[in-house]
Amino acid sequence: MEYEIETAHGTLFCRREGSGPILLLIHGVACDSEFFRETSAILAEKFTVISYDRRGYSRSIAEEGENDFSVWAHAEDAAEIIRLEQKRKAEEGQCPVEAGLQSDGCSADQSTGVLVAGCSAGGAVAAALATKYPELVRQVFLHEPLMRGSGELAAEQDAFWEKLRKSTEKHRIITCMMHFVNAMGGMNREKEGQSLEQQSRNLKNLELFLEKEMxxxxxxxxDDFDISVPVTVACGSDDRTGMFHRSAHQAAEAKGWKYVTVPGYHNFASDEPEAFAKCLTEVFEDEH
Known part of the structure; x- marks a missing residue:
């Protein structure tokens, strides 16, 4: 089911599938909720899966003059989606948020948080959500989240952002896309290409990131992230040289978050939806 949420900052395009514990999926840069289209259908067998276009992306229209596209603003949007979904479940007589992956009813001491998974920049949003609204989140899964490194890696990241800024100033959007691909450490060349319409949307979304989010x-x-719930960081087995892989791994070690290696590249959820859904389900089941 596709629907829209009206907020003080604009309209958010959302999609709901399945039933069971609420699972919110948050996409990254140069994409939208279609990134999770195939994996959502699989996850819907066990979860109420909510995916959405982030503020200003594709079908989510920001209010005219809106200037706040920070990671914390995106966390605010995600929190609003969660609250409304919890309210809907309660009004329909369901347990607002089922604890664990069981359907054995609710009790007063069960957690009211939901499961959250974010990829790339969406991982940073998920981490911000869990930091700012801990009462709404029960567990977090981050696939190669956009995280700040230290030492030589921090210098490499600074150089990456500077390249993006210079290319943006010269309106070289394709060059910016190539900088991202290089930072990803490769990509799945066997994945079927996207439609021209989706490619066009992705480029516009990349422009939004460069101009308003970067x-x-x-x-x-x-240090901006203080997460009290279980966190799992996942990185691909085929992009170990990628900057996003290395910075996510370093972040997991620094914060003491659980770390797992999964198949594929940075776009794992889109490239291999069945494997991503299986990995996500196993991670959440392991905590119960």
Whole structure:
């Protein structure tokens, strides 16, 4: 089911599938909720899966003059989606948020948080959500989240952001896309190509990131995230040289978050939806 949420900052396009514990999926840069289209259908066998276009992306229209596209603003949007979904479940007589993966009813001491999974920049949003609204989140899964490194890796990241800024100033959007691909450490060349319409949307979404989000996301520090719920960080087996892989691994070690290696590249959820859904389900089941 596709629907829209009206907020003080604009309209959010959302999609709901399945039933069971609420699972919110948050996409990254140069994409939208279609990134999770195939994996959502699989996850819907066990979860109420909510995916959405982030503020200003594709079908989510920001209010005219809206200037806040920070990671914390995106966390606010995600929190609003969660609250409304919990309210809907309660009004329909369901347990607002089922604890664990069981359907054995509710009790007063069960957690009211939901499961959250974010990829790339969406991982940073998920981490910000769990930091700012801990009462709404029960567990977090981050696939190669956009995280600040330290030492030589921090210098490499600074150089990456500077390349993006210079290319943006010259309106070289394709060059910016190639910088991202290089930072990803490769990609699945066997994945079927996207439609021209989706490719066009992705480029517009990349432009939005470069113009309105980049300063917030590039300025994040690990100390900005204080997460009290279980966190799992996953990185691909085929992109170990990628900057996003290495910075996510380093972040997991620094914060003491659980770390797992999964198949594939940075776009794992889109490239291998069945494997991503299986990995996500196993991670959440392991905690119960």
């Amino acid at each position: 300063d917030s996301f590039s300025g994040l520090k690990l």
